[in-house]
Amino acid sequence: MAALRAGLLGVGMMGRHHARVLRELPGVQLVAIADPGGDPHGVAGELEILPDVEAMIAVGIDIAVVAVPTAFHEEAALRLAEAGVHTLVEKPIAHSVEAGRRMVDAFAARGLVGAVGHIERFNPALQELRRRVASGELGEVYQIATRRQGPFPSRIADVGVAKDLGSHDVDLTAWVAQSRYRDITARTVHKSGREHEDMIIMTGTLENGVIVNHLVNWLSPMKERLTIVTGELGAFVADTSTGDLTFYANGTFQTEWESVSVFRGVSEGDVTRYALAKREPLRVEHEAFRDAVLGLESDVVTMEDGMRTLELVEAAIASARSAGTTSGS
Template sequence: MRVGVIGAGAMGQNHLRIYNEMGNIDLVGVCDIDQARARAMAKRYNTEAYFNHKELLKQELDGVSIVVPTTLHTRVAIDSIDAGTHLLVEKPVADTIENADTIINAAHDADVKLMVGHIERYNPAVIKLKEIIDSGMIGKIVSISSRRVGPFNPRIRDVGIIMDLGVHDIDVISYLYGRKINEVYTIAGSDIHSFEDHATILLRCNNNLSGMIETNWLTPNKIRTLTAIGLKGVAYLDYIKQTVELHDESWIRMARVEPREPLRNELEYFIKAITNGSEIISNGETSRHALQVVTAAIESYQKGKAIEIK
């Protein structure tokens, strides 16, 4: 399987590392506009350096990871699709709904697989919690809440906390419910960043199912947790520790979760989808919905009102 990586920043380097460790992968090349960085990564992983993504795409790739700033997703994704290359685009799929539609429609027309890197769907704890919810073990889920807080990362300059971090839990909550979100209300503010750096996001799904997300770049310690409340019990998930703890009226017990790097799961899933034609759970349509909710959440705090999502 011949693959390439476009974008050699912090996340792109993780894609390179994992592809390099996968036995069935021929890592054809890495592309970055920072030529020194591209050369350094190519040397580290014994591959070729490219400084223009179109040159890498000429190498008859089976798949490519696109790990560039969100505003560049559309241009690079369309070039990849035009080259007939299956693509994994880091979340969110695009910077606007219109650009998301452009990518999704182009991939569909070209019969090219489009996967979006909503990495928490591939977290072993989330996989286990989804199994538990779908089995009915804790009954009908009526409320899901999450905390995704921690210190500010100075490399994030082009988006706010909702687009950068809130999108993870927006997507996970929709995924766990198995439903789309149809209304959002957000309280947010900007104190240390040019975009919003703290937000509380309230979500409504069909039949009055609720979601709540607390996220910020102001908390000294990093916390990544989620609570799912069902009619028969409650599940407490820790994204970082990769644990799921179940509470009901009789027991407190730990679900069996095999810890594993979520990105490794994600990239292996991508390769299997290309090889076997299997369905992609974080596809263009699910990512478009997450982007739609993010956009509405930002509009909500700017206008000070709830926004309906159609």
């Protein structure tokens, strides 16, 4: 079978990694790169940098990756759908729910694979976490809490931290728990003088009763990417920046310390860090997209999945707006 001819729109900070993986991926041939801003990271190689999506389509492509700023996702995706090109769009799916819905409908109407780059689903720590939670290793799950914080990336200008980073946590939480959200509320902070929020705390409940909490910001000098799942038998901690998964078991020894022994909770037990095969999440994501296009079994994140996540994030932002936000001086 001939390799799928791939086009890449956008070769910025994320696009350069897509270019590398597309070149390495079996069954795929990168044949076109387009970016109106040129090639700042020098990834084009022997390929000409094309000016826009139209020029990329004209080369003749089967699949495309859209890695331009969120505000341009809809325009590019609709044109690719019209041209019959299966497309993977970076997260979030679009700048608004309305735009995202138009994208979902366009790909569905033409029977095309439309996917969204929620890359955390392909992180080895989270994949192993999901498997262990599903097999009952925590017993009943009580809570899922995430922390995703670090310095502000100056390249992000068209959305706030909720859509750029928070969408990761909303998506991965529902996926790990295998349950959709029942409700979500939030509070936001604006401290950097930008139009959009740079800190958000989201709280919600999943349909299976698990309570969730997401702390997301661009205001911390400390970079953190943690997912903590707590249940009746202990807690899992997944560090997606390193791909590590650690289990903190509830203790089995009785304590003789009188002031603590009256507390009817849990005690510290054994700590286990699992040895995992750590494949690059972006490569695994591309494999899933390729397989979906080929009609094979795949864990690709669909545009419908991306839409549900965007709807929840927008609901959280609306919740914060109606409650009032904290503004910088």
